[in-house]
Amino acid sequence: MRETRSARLAVSSAALACCIAAAAAIAGCAAQQKTTEMFWPDPPDKPRIKFVRTVQSRRDLAGPALLDTLAGATNEQALYQPMGLALSEDRQRLYVADRVWNSVFVFDFQSKAVRTIGNDERYPLTLPVGVALDAQENVYVADTGTRTVRVYDKTGKFQRGIGKDQLVRPTGVAVDASRRRLYVVDTGQNDTPQAHRVKVFDLEGGLIREIGHRGEGDGEFNFPTFASVDAQGRLYVVDSVNNRIQVFDPDGKFLWKFGRTGDHIGDFARPKGVAVDTFGNIYVVDSRWSNVQVFNQQGELLMIFAGVGDYPGLMLNPGAIVIDRQNRIYVSDTLGKRVSIYELIGTSAEDSFESRGNTQTAQGG
Helix, strand or coil: CHHHHHHHHHHHHHHHHHHHHHHHHHHHHHHHCCCCCCEECCCCCCCCEEEEEEECCCHHHHCCCHHHHHHCCCCCCCCCCEEEEEECCCCCEEEEEECCCCEEEEEECCCCEEEEECCCCCCCCCCEEEEEECCCCCEEEEECCCCEEEEECCCCCEEEEECCCCCCCEEEEEEECCCCEEEEEECCCCCCCCCCEEEEEECCCCEEEEECCECCCCCCECCEEEEEECCCCCEEEEECCCCEEEEECCCCCEEEEECCECCCCCCECCEEEEEECCCCCEEEEECCCCEEEEECCCCCEEEEEECECCCECEECCEEEEEECCCCEEEEEECCCCEEEEEEECCCCHHHCCCCCCCCCCCCCC
């Protein structure tokens, strides 16, 4: 009887070891699994944009945990409706506002860990949309539910609220770190004349000025959504219902605009996010077409990438966009429940207009 029991224990141990080894192998394969490479534009044009990967949960950073693999499931919290994006200066931490989880996810690429911000019971996020960082990596979250911008330090500790009784429906936020300014896009509602504009605060929360009001003229807005600041301090605002991008100088003076309503290449149907790469090219996310359109500083279309689909590299109703200093591009795929990551390749300053008035020929697809 003892021999039989020992034999059974040995067999069980061996079987368990085999299961663990197999699970580890499966986990390793899952972590290394690659999708089909995707490039834009199509041949024979020179490729400019390469799809890199998607991010949804910790599994996308480190692969599935061993016990999760053995159990065949995971209880890990994953993105459900990602909106605003921000990236740390060292490119190691991606901040993603998720308005279903009422949290900001922090994906740490170095430690391969994920944490959330905004779960403090005393100062919770109730409908986060936009997110931005300052030079100290403090986190500024446009919280539509509380009608404020909530500020947290890099560890997630609540610091202060900005815009109480001054904001109606904040959506996009952008920080000009060198000038210590916070731009808040106040989308508003149909019956809120004090919205449909950009409100400029200092980083402590003092209101400096307001840019624009509701309308269709230069410097006016109709349901603006997201905004971005370039290296020169110029402010790019997505004027969503007017289907255009408007550009302002650091003092809020209107500079120029581009974009129009339509269903042709280069037109906008439902623009959301905007960002600028190191060459000055302007990337605009169109949520209706689920693509990203790239323009030069003349407002001329250079190329389009992504498109409608669930396959990695394609998107479903994307929202915000952020670009790092190495021209890696991050787009929140809102209905796809993930962040899609691309990179600009094989491109130089000569491939776009670097400033208005340049008469070189546009390149880039």
